[in-house]
Amino acid sequence: MDTNLPFSDKPRVVIVGCGFGGLQLAKDLANAPVQVVVVDRNNYHNFQPLLYQVATGALEADSIAYPVRKIFSGQRNFFFRLADVTGVESTTNTLHTSVGEIRYDYLVLATGSLTNFFGIESIERNAMQIKSIPNALNLRSFIFQNFEKALLTADPVERQALMNIVVVGGGPTGVEISGSLAEMRKHVLPKDYPELDLGQMQIFLVEAGPALLGPMSPASQADASRYLDELGVQVRLGTSVKRFEDSKAYYSDTEFIPTENLIWAAGVNGAALPGLPDAVVTRNKRVTVNPWNQVEGLANVFAIGDVANLVTADMPKGLPMLAPVAQQQASLLAKNLVRLTKGEAPQPFEYTNKGVMAIVSRNKAVVDLPKGVHFNGIFGWATWLFVHLMTLVGFRNKVVAFVDWAFSYFSSDQALRLIIRPFKRRDMRDDQGKRTAEHLTATADYNPGPPAIQEA
Ligand SMILES: Cc1cc2nc3c(=O)[nH]c(=O)nc-3n(C[C@H](O)[C@H](O)[C@H](O)COP(=O)(O)OP(=O)(O)OC[C@H]3O[C@@H](n4cnc5c(N)ncnc54)[C@H](O)[C@@H]3O)c2cc1C
Secondary structure (H helix, E strand, C coil), X not given: CCCCCCCCCCCXXXXXXXXXXXXXXXXXXXXXXXXXXXXXXXXXXXXXXXXXXXHCCCCCHHHHEEEHHHHCCCCCCEEEEECCEEEEECCCCEEEECCEEEECXXXXXXXCEEECCCCXXXXXXXXXXXXXXXXXXXXXXXXXXXXXXXXXXXXXXXXXXXXXXXXXXXXXXXXXXXXXXXXXXXXXHHHHCCCCCHHHCCEEEXXXXXXXXXXXXXXXXXXXXXXXXXXXXXXXCCCCCCEEECCEEECCCCCEEECCEEEECCCEEECCCCCCCHHHECCCCCEEECCCCEECCCCCEEECHHHEECCECCECCCCCCCHHHHHHHHHHHHHHHHHHHCCCCCCCCCCCCCCEEEEEECCEXXXXXXXXXXXXXXXXXXHHHHHHHHHCCCHHHHHHHHHHHHHHHHHCCCCCCCCCCCCCHXXXXXXXXXXHHHXXXXXXXXXXXXXXXXXX
């Protein structure tokens, strides 16, 4: 079954994933002499950098997502299929999906990344993650559900665990969510829960490395630590959470932080698909590509963005997993695919670093620009807001996000704290775990090679 895609006399480029890379590539191929087929398990593009704001009630989910079909309405060479891709069969140029098989002339993997639990089963089972919109909404509900429970218990130890939050991973996501939770503790929770002593609520940010914001400048690292300290976040550097069970986050065999709420932001793996040759899939499940993003040994298969492992002289561990890397690789690949259809040589990729930033709370953000330029405080915060507002997809989303932010800023409140879909931990080990199991079952009969993700 070819999933009813129309016949075309032009080569078919199938793109798996409509995240930052896939979206950019499909747009840039609008006028190319190819048929573009995008396959994604969601019918929307998800603006991941703002997920933590959905989780903490600062933004509604709809303002960071945009329907794929709406983005491409009017692009005549574009076709979309809502499906989970379960594997690649490069010998027959076939993609296996949950809705049937799709034949390709060129295949581009833009599948992004998945949370890496480092094989720690208790954490994978019990921790909250923040990689998707359902994750963010679950996290938001779970925190408020636990506050409702905290009101009901007479046991002070249980109450403490229900109110404490432990964030693991001191990268931008961990820093941003910790800062946002601290603001929630200061401005929102006292209004909603006057019966609880919010002074008891502790927010921990636990990082295994020696500093927060590892890839950023020492100045940004120091600023972020200071901001978090001012907000009352307890930062524990050089500390690893090894186990999370019975409402205890263990950082050694016997020492633990009592908490029901552990947010795991400690790392990601590439989302390599089953069926690729073993030799091209790295230990952290990225796909090794050459300088023009072609998968090693497969002439018509490419990978871009988080899933692509492109090693350069100054980045021996591969380019960073950042939205601009995915977008820049997509734009070059669009040109290279046209070159290939004309029999011309492709051009190598060069990453242009336009800067990195992280926000901690209102009026507090850190920004590193190329050539060692660093700034912080309210100027950094305004820059962060402006860049994120401008890069959100869709005019409505920009307006809604702006209004939500302005409301929060002037009222010191966050309107979004409904428990619409109560989260039950036992119902959902996590989105990722369920999908992995589906992947493994769906691909069992055609020798898919190693699973993309190790089951814990
Ligand atoms: C919480 C958070 C905050 C971040 N903050 C920043 C930031 O501030 N700045 C920055 O530059 N980067 C940030 N990032 C990283 C950035 O989001 C990624 O680098 C970027 O999304 C990578 O783009 P991509 O196209 O490779 O993958 P993604 O954007 O992840 O898109 C992958 C797409 O593939 C689809 N997909 C995956 N597997 C399948 C399958 N088997 N079948 C069907 N569809 C599939 C997914 O549904 C998704 O739509 C953040 C990430 C997170 C999680």
